Amino acid sequence: MGWGLVHLRPDDSLEMINYGAISTSPRLPMPQRLQQIYRQLTGLLETAFPSEIAIEELFFNKNTTTVIAVSQARGVALLAAADHNIDVFEYTPLQVKQALVGYGRAQKDQVQEMVRILLNLDQIPKPDDAADALAIAICHIRSRRFMSRLEAQNG
Template identity: 50%
Template sequence: MRILGIDPGYAIVGFGAVDYERNQFTTLQYGAITTRSHTVFEDRLEEIYTDMTQLLDTVRPDAVAIETLFYTTNQKTVIAVAEARGVILLCAKLARVPIFEYTPLQVKQSVSGYGRAPKKQVQEMTRRILRLPEVPKPDDTADALAMAICHGYSFRSRQYGIAQTRRQQMGYY
């Protein structure tokens, strides 16, 4: 199964593409879509749309794993992130890629075994699981790869894979 993990944002959208077969991950590609800070917000959303559409077309994932929206204090920032996240979800929907959402707690639990693990610990476990020489930068990229790992390990991922195999066997693909 090819998984594209996404850490949504409007300044930086982290992404990480992995293949997950027989409990083993193969890292395909990772990085970040970045927008300039003094650009009109709508233009930033258009840039995210264009780059995400191209990324989906290049990677051709079987699933997109994205972080659920989470905020603590700054409502203005959360609204902007929600708008960027909506653009990302639209791109995945238009590409006909199933979308799976995970909370930060679920990702930490899945990657490190502890739902309250510090960010550095999750990043180091992500590096180890994917056998990377160093923790990917920026942090949003490492977070996106952790999101992809979470999906690979998730029950929903396995159930989706079983259903997809059944559909192929029945000639729906």
């Protein structure tokens, strides 16, 4: 499970604070793997103090085993956010691609390159899950900024 912390500066530029990925051993039973994810997420929330959390909405694909495992890990992330009273915002892969590349059917490498450019990084963040998490964070910041400006116009 990737994670990324991005800050919107007063000048509307983006600053990457940190990123990474939580991984567990596939040899562990699922309850212990979920527990490890929860503990690591909790530690991250208690040290980083994010004001909001953005997470990718799931879409059903043909691999039901993967969907179930991802759904369980996603549920742990939602629980950790709720335990810390942090609002959660969800975005589809299409929304993330649209927000970063301007095209909802963009390729993964295009999105990753935009993450690198928008965060002024020397290279694309690795692993891919971390780059995806940063993309979701950027999508969220852009969406929130857009909605704030829209609300201000409509008074």
